[in-house]
Amino acid sequence: MAARLPGTVFYAKGFGIVYRAAKLAKKGLYDDRRWIESSVTTVRALESVGGRFDLQGLEVVKRLGAPCVFIGNHMSILETFVLPCLIAPHRNVTFVIKESLITYPLFGHVMRSRNPVVVGRENPREDLRSVLEEGQKRLEADISIVIFPQTTRSVEFDAKKFNSLGVKLAKRCNVPVVPFALKTDAWGLGRRLKDFGRICPEKTVHIHFGEPMTVQGSGKEEHSRVVEFIETKLAAWK
Numbered sequence: 001m002a003a004r005l006p007g008t009v010f011y012a013k014g015f016g017i018v019y020r021a022a023k024l025a026k027k028g029l030y031d032d033r034r035w036i037e038s039s040v041t042t043v044r045a046l047e048s049v050g051g052r053f054d055l056q057g058l059e060v061v062k063r064l065g066a067p068c069v070f071i072g073n074h075m076s077i078l079e080t081f082v083l084p085c086l087i088a089p090h091r092n093v094t095f096v097i098k099e100s101l102i103t104y105p106l107f108g109h110v111m112r113s114r115n116p117v118v119v120g121r122e123n124p125r126e127d128l129r130s131v132l133e134e135g136q137k138r139l140e141a142d143i144s145i146v147i148f149p150q151t152t153r154s155v156e157f158d159a160k161k162f163n164s165l166g167v168k169l170a171k172r173c174n175v176p177v178v179p180f181a182l183k184t185d186a187w188g189l190g191r192r193l194k195d196f197g198r199i200c201p202e203k204t205v206h207i208h209f210g211e212p213m214t215v216q217g218s219g220k221e222e223h224s225r226v227v228e229f230i231e232t233k234l235a236a237w238k
Contacts, residue, residue, distance in 0.1 A: 006049035007199040013045040014081075022106040025113040032088055035114065039085030046078075050201035051186055055086065057209030060178060062090050067144045068212060069135075069173075071166035072180035073157050073230050074148035077195050078187035078205065083146060086207065094138055096131055096147040096165075117145065124163075131165050132172055139173045153194070155185050157234055159227045167219040167226070176212035179226040181233035206237050 021038045024030040043053065070087070072079075080095070087093045096117045102108045117134040119127040135145050147166040150158075170177045183206040188197030210229045213222050 006201050010045055010049050010199045011196070013048070014042065017041050017045065018106050018110065022109040025109040028113075030110060030113045032092070036085050036088050038110075039081060039083070039088070042078075042081040043085065046186065046199075046201065046205070049199065052201075052204045054204050054206045054208075056207075057180070058086060060209045060211060061087055064091055064144075064176075064178070064212070066175065067091065067139045067142050068176045068178050069139075069166050069170040070144060070146045070178045070180055070209075071226050072146075072148060072182055073162070073234075074150045074153045075155055075182060076153055076184045076187045076189060076197070078184040079182055079207070082184075082205070082207065087144070087146070091144045092142055093144045093146060096135070096145060115143070128165060128168070131169055135169045136173050139169075139175055145169065153189060155189070157230060159231065162227060162230075164219060164223040167215055167223045170222075171215040171219050176214055177222055177226065178212050179210040179229040180208060181210075181230040182207045183234060183237045204237075206233070208233055 017038050021030055021034065024034055047053070068091075070083075070093075080097075084093070094114050094116050095111075096119060097111060099118050099120050102112050102116070102118060104111075115138070117131055117138065119130050131147070135147075138145055145166075147169070149163045149165050151161055167177060183204075186200050186203040186205050188200060190197040210226075213225060215222050
């Protein structure tokens with residue numbers, strides 16, 4: 001059945017993962033260990049229908065000795081599920097997320113339990129303030145931040161829509177930037193419901209982490225290097 005109906009099988013397993021996580025989160029029991037377990041189970045769910053993962057640069061995450069700002073492109077909801085099991089075993093981490101995610105049925109309970117930095121995506125000035133102020137609080141508490149500077153998830157990467165918010169946060173808090181690039185269209189975007197697109201296990205999931213960078217000066221050079229890292233990886237994965 002997995003080969004014939006990968007979407008049906010994967011979504012059934014995914015619902016179970018989120019449902020169990022939400023029950024624990026509502027009781028205040030969804031800790032880092034359980035978050036990592038949910039993430040690993042999601043990876044295995046995609047693998048069970050034929051999905052494949054290409055993960056590189058994990059040694060970068062393992063050797064980090066201090067909190068940092070992870071900056072990368074945003075292609076699907078899959079990375080929100082998978083990144084925790086790649087980062088959280090080595091560094092305390094949370095995400096910058098849009099406000100609507102914390103109101104989702106079930107999934108909202110899970111995300112709220114992770115102490116995220118929440119932005120509205122309607123007022124850029126307010127989002128900048130929230131990310132800088134709330135992000136600084138997390139970083140000072142030894143919690144790294146994952147930020148997707150795009151305005152929305154997209155299969156195509158547009159550098160013009162990739163803002164420098166992550167670099168600004170890293171500069172303000174004097175922490176390194178770790179770029180990452182991903183290709184996660186194995187979990188496609190839906191036409192009506194964006195989070196429920198086609199599952200394409202024939203498409204390899206790529207997630208690569210780059211070397212940490214210290215932000216110097218205005219940060220324009222580091223921002224350009226993050227963009228270049230992402231564009232180079234995406235071009236190689238076509």
